[in-house]
Amino acid sequence: MDPSKxxxxxxxxxxxxxxxxxxxxxxxxxxxxRFKYILERLVVHxxxxxxxxxxxxxxxxxxxxxxTKTGQICTDVRQEFILLSDILGxxxxxxxxDHPKPPNSTEGTVLGPFHTHEAEVLSHGDLMSxxxxxDPLLVLCTVRDVQGRPIEGVKIDIWETDSSGKYDVQHPDRxxxxxxxxxxxxxxxxxxxxxxxxxxxxxxxxxPVGQLLKKLGRHPMxxxxxxxxxxKEGFDHLITALYLKNDPYETSDAVFGVKNSLIVELSKVSAxxxxxxxxxxxxxxxxxxxxxxxxxxxxxxxxxxSRKALEKLGRRVKIVKGLPVPDVD
Ligand code: BEZ
Ligand code: FE
Numbered sequence: 400m401d402p403s404k405x406x407x408x409x410x411x412x413x414x415x416x417x418x419x420x421x422x423x424x425x426x427x428x429x430x431x432x433r434f435k436y437i438l439e440r441l442v443v444h445x446x447x448x449x450x451x452x453x454x455x456x457x458x459x460x461x462x463x464x465x466x467t468k469t470g471q472i473c474t475d476v477r478q479e480f481i482l483l484s485d486i487l488g489x490x491x492x493x494x495x496x497d498h499p500k501p502p503n504s505t506e507g508t509v510l511g512p513f514h515t516h517e518a519e520v521l522s523h524g525d526l527m528s529x530x531x532x533x534d535p536l537l538v539l540c541t542v543r544d545v546q547g548r549p550i551e552g553v554k555i556d557i558w559e560t561d562s563s564g565k566y567d568v569q570h571p572d573r574x575x576x577x578x579x580x581x582x583x584x585x586x587x588x589x590x591x592x593x594x595x596x597x598x599x600x601x602x603x604x605x606x607p608v609g610q611l612l613k614k615l616g617r618h619p620m621x622x623x624x625x626x627x628x629x630x631k632e633g634f635d636h637l638i639t640a641l642y643l644k645n646d647p648y649e650t651s652d653a654v655f656g657v658k659n660s661l662i663v664e665l666s667k668v669s670a671x672x673x674x675x676x677x678x679x680x681x682x683x684x685x686x687x688x689x690x691x692x693x694x695x696x697x698x699x700x701x702x703x704x705s706r707k708a709l710e711k712l713g714r715r716v717k718i719v720k721g722l723p724v725p726d727v728d
Contacts, residue, residue: 419446432724468607476568478512482608485509485654486617498635499700503545504690508656510638512603513566514628518556518579524676526593527580533562533595535682537668541588542629542689549588550691556581556628557592564600591676596665596683597623599648612653619653622646629689635697641687663687 410421422442429435448454469479484490490509498507521527542553558579560566567577582590604612604619612619623646629637642649642657644664649657665683673680692700698721705723709716716723 415450419443422446433719433722436724465607465611472606477603477606479606479608481512482602482606483611485511485602486608486612488655491655494638496704497701498637498697499704500692501545501696501700504692505637505639506658506660507638508640508658508661509654510628511626511654513568514556514558514626515568515576515579517576518558518581519576521580521582521592523582523585523589523591524593525580527557528559528561528578528593528595530561530578530595535678536594536596536665537591537672537676537678537682537684538594538625539589539591539676539684539686540689542584542590542691543588544634545690545692545696549584549586550631550634551584551586551588553584553588553590553629553631553634553691554581555584555590556630557594557625559594559597559625560600562595562598564598593678594625597625597643599623599646602653617653618648618651620648620651621654622648622652622657624656625685627689629691631691633694634691635694637689637691639689641685 410425413421419442423439426435426438429438469483472479481490494507494509500506542550544550558566561578567573567579580592582592584590599620599622601619602621603609609619623643624640626640640656640661642662644662663685665685668678668680668682668684670680672684701721702718705718706716709723715726717726
């Protein structure tokens with residue numbers, strides 16, 4: 400279709416009050432209903448933002464320069480836009496919308512930029528961090544479905560920093576992966592491994608996002624945590640983390656990832672456990688029972704939540720391929 404021949408109202412004499420409907424009109428020949436809906440709402444909210452703040456040209460130029468710098472610092476191993484999304488709470492918000500969890504299942508949280516595809520597949524009981532300065536930690540976990548049945552053969556990706564608060568990829572001179580591993584749950588849904596006690600650390604803050612945090616009077620710290628990612632066909636992909644109780648940054652995480660249900664209190668390895676798992680009595684112990692939702696369960700809940708949320712806004716929608724679009728028929 401020739402875009403100059405499409406039937407749209409003439410765009411002239413645009414004003415503060417009519418420019419939004421005109422931009423929506425000129426975009427309205429988009430044949431993809433979901434993309435059309437997203438662009439329409441983006442334009443409405445961007446224009447409302449400018450009208451409501453009475454945005455000055457100088458301020459918008461500062462915004463454009465900030466976004467330019469954010470793009471310029473990105474490399475294969477540095478994703479500043481994800482960091483920006485994280486510190487604005489958008490990553491957590493999108494994950495919560497896209498992966499809703501029923502009350503009896505494990506909640507998700509931010510992925511962050513430090514997951515890699517180079518972790519070694521380890522066996523239960525193996526050591527995943529070789530940092531001798533870290534405090535030894537025994538981790539005993541299970542993974543079940545919402546009915547409480549163990550799930551066998553779940554691929555679990557786990558990653559944490561070393562005792563200095565750096566991921567392996569943040570050391571330019573590293574020999575290979577460390578502080579990360581892949582395990583598979585056994586027939587009882589159990590997986591266990593040896594690690595180090597997580598420590599708080601700053602997100603990368605030597606770029607535009609760090610400067611923004613400083614301007615906002617915010618620190619760049621994340622509370623002590625260990626990341627977990629669960630994959631098994633038929634189950635919703637779960638990206639989550641466990642946070643240590645009473646961490647100084649528990650209530651001011653730079654990326655808003657902490658949830659009450661993901662906070663764990665470390666205990667001490669008993670004499671029996673020390674003998675059974677081959678670790679020192681009295682060393683730190685972390686236990687957690689993860690619960691996965693089925694793919695169908697998650698899709699149904701996402702559709703139900705979408706309908707309810709948009710009904711509240713007075714919008715008639717239908718769900719197409721799991722996502723809402725305006726119901727115009
Ligand atoms: C992380 O936990 O690895 C992380 C999350 C968001 C931004 C930076 C780091
Ligand atoms: Fe992290």
